Amino acid sequence: MSMQVAGGLARRGDVPLGAACPIDRAMALLGNRTSMLLLREVFYGASRFEQLVRRVGVTDAVAAQRLRELVAAGVLAKQPYREPGQRTRQEYVLTESGAALAPILAGLLEWGRTHLPDDRSRVTLSHAECDAPVHVVLRCESGHDVPESEVVVAARRA
Amino acid sequence: MSMQVAGGLARRGDVPLGAACPIDRAMALLGNRTSMLLLREVFYGASRFEQLVRRVGVTDAVAAQRLRELVAAGVLAKQPYREPGQRTRQEYVLTESGAALAPILAGLLEWGRTHLPDDRSRVTLSHAECDAPVHVVLRCESGHDVPESEVVVAARRA
DNA sequence: ACCCTGGCTATGGAAATGGCAAGCCAGATC
DNA sequence: GATCTGGCTTGCCATTTCCATAGCCAGGGT
Numbered sequence: 001m002s003m004q005v006a007g008g009l010a011r012r013g014d015v016p017l018g019a020a021c022p023i024d025r026a027m028a029l030l031g032n033r034t035s036m037l038l039l040r041e042v043f044y045g046a047s048r049f050e051q052l053v054r055r056v057g058v059t060d061a062v063a064a065q066r067l068r069e070l071v072a073a074g075v076l077a078k079q080p081y082r083e084p085g086q087r088t089r090q091e092y093v094l095t096e097s098g099a100a101l102a103p104i105l106a107g108l109l110e111w112g113r114t115h116l117p118d119d120r121s122r123v124t125l126s127h128a129e130c131d132a133p134v135h136v137v138l139r140c141e142s143g144h145d146v147p148e149s150e151v152v153v154a155a156r157r158a
Numbered sequence: 159m160s161m162q163v164a165g166g167l168a169r170r171g172d173v174p175l176g177a178a179c180p181i182d183r184a185m186a187l188l189g190n191r192t193s194m195l196l197l198r199e200v201f202y203g204a205s206r207f208e209q210l211v212r213r214v215g216v217t218d219a220v221a222a223q224r225l226r227e228l229v230a231a232g233v234l235a236k237q238p239y240r241e242p243g244q245r246t247r248q249e250y251v252l253t254e255s256g257a258a259l260a261p262i263l264a265g266l267l268e269w270g271r272t273h274l275p276d277d278r279s280r281v282t283l284s285h286a287e288c289d290a291p292v293h294v295v296l297r298c299e300s301g302h303d304v305p306e307s308e309v310v311v312a313a314r315r316a
Numbered sequence: 317a318c319c320c321t322g323g324c325t326a327t328g329g330a331a332a333t334g335g336c337a338a339g340c341c342a343g344a345t346c
Numbered sequence: 347g348a349t350c351t352g353g354c355t356t357g358c359c360a361t362t363t364c365c366a367t368a369g370c371c372a373g374g375g376t
Contacts, residue, residue: 026269031189032189032190032333036185037181037185040181048353058335059334064355103269103295107265111259115232122315123179124312129308130298130302134299136265140288140292141292142288152283156282216365220364222323245322
């Protein structure tokens with residue numbers, strides 16, 4: 001059920017394997033409700049400030065602050081755009097780094113749907129090329145599908 | 159770069175696609191630094207209260223409260239265990255629902271490593287059966303690997 | 317009987333987060 | 347030139363999260 005720990009490395013002197021772990025720092029940025037929800041809406045196709053505010057259901061002030069942080073972190077970028085007859089405005093788009101968060105958002109969606117009670121949402125992810133539903137899977141470089149129980153956590157050598 | 163939105167569904171009347179979305183509710187539980195880090199440590203093999211506290215670097219009080227929430231949410235379970243000559247104690251183990259968070263944690267690890275500066279961690283995930291490194295991928299039910307740019311978000315019919 | 321340790325709970329305070337409300341600025345519209 | 351609108355910023359307050367410290371309890375060790 002839980003992952004295995006390889007070779008006792010993780011326990012030697014009980015050194016925290018996770019210290020300065022990328023997950024720590026990712027959570028410093030994404031570890032609040034609003035940031036993740038803003039990113040979700042950008043994935044879902046919203047890009048304008050007012051859209052994001054309305055869909056996430058948060059106030060202007062909070063949204064502005066989180067968006068600033070996400071831009072500073074390089075996950076979103078502000079891009080000028082102009083609709084005909086409108087003045088130039090800014091929209092928020094995913095950078096390469098932001099787009100790489102897709103598996104995490106897809107994972108949260110999938111997990112929430114199957115493991116939280118009372119799913120009332122109707123969002124699905126599908127593959128543009130073939131229309132089939134998309135799932136998040138763990139796979140090793142030899143090409144095997146890896147169930148959670150077969151994931152081994154280890155420290156690579158210095 | 160960003161996901162496409164299919165068929166204008168997401169925008170009809172600007173209805174928030176994400177309202178009551180599983181991601182909202184997942185983030186209500188996991189949208190704080192500590193919860194995710196505690197889960198990470200359980201994945202890494204820690205299970206005893208004191209281990210978790212030390213490795214996550216949080217105080218007893220906060221850890222106890224988050225653990226209580228995670229147990230209440232059915233992500234962790236308390237299991238009595240007894241080491242010889244010791245009294246009975248409780249350890250925290252992943253439930254099925256908790257183990258299903260593996261792709262999300264693996265995704266965060268991978269994302270942080272490749273997209274945040276100065277990665278100093280040494281954790282790797284590998285496949286117990288073949289020792290090859292493990293990655294998180296999006297795959298459709300037809301078996302294609304799906305790059306982020308080919309993920310379509312849509313609302314399924316009521 | 318006494319202490320010690322692991323695993324908590326309690327209390328108080330600081331910092332982050334979020335809501336509400338108001339104001340500001342640039343440019344399009346009148 | 348006055349007004350309106352989108353996209354913010356500012357100020358203030360409530361709530362949540364977190365840290366620090368202290369205390370509690372069960373049961374083994376002595």
